Amino acid sequence: MTEHSPSPHNPSSRGSDLLRTLLWSVLVLAVVANVIASAASADLVVQVAIGAVTAVALVGLVAVWTKDRR
Numbered sequence: 648m649t650e651h652s653p654s655p656h657n658p659s660s661r662g663s664d665l666l667r668t669l670l671w672s673v674l675v676l677a678v679v680a681n682v683i684a685s686a687a688s689a690d691l692v693v694q695v696a697i698g699a700v701t702a703v704a705l706v707g708l709v710a711v712w713t714k715d716r717r
Contacts, residue, residue, distance in 0.1 A: 670704050671704075674705065677697055680697050681694060
């Protein structure tokens, strides 16, 4: 099979790279925030909200990965 690699001059590959970087940043910040919230015994609503942000970032990363594999 032939593998398709994104062209460095393709605007959509730059957009995917930017989105992937943004999603990874959100994921890391959300995980750190959740650790801090758990250690500080923050309200459950805060922890669930941070968990939701983490889940959305993960779903976004999977979606970008799936789109880029095509």
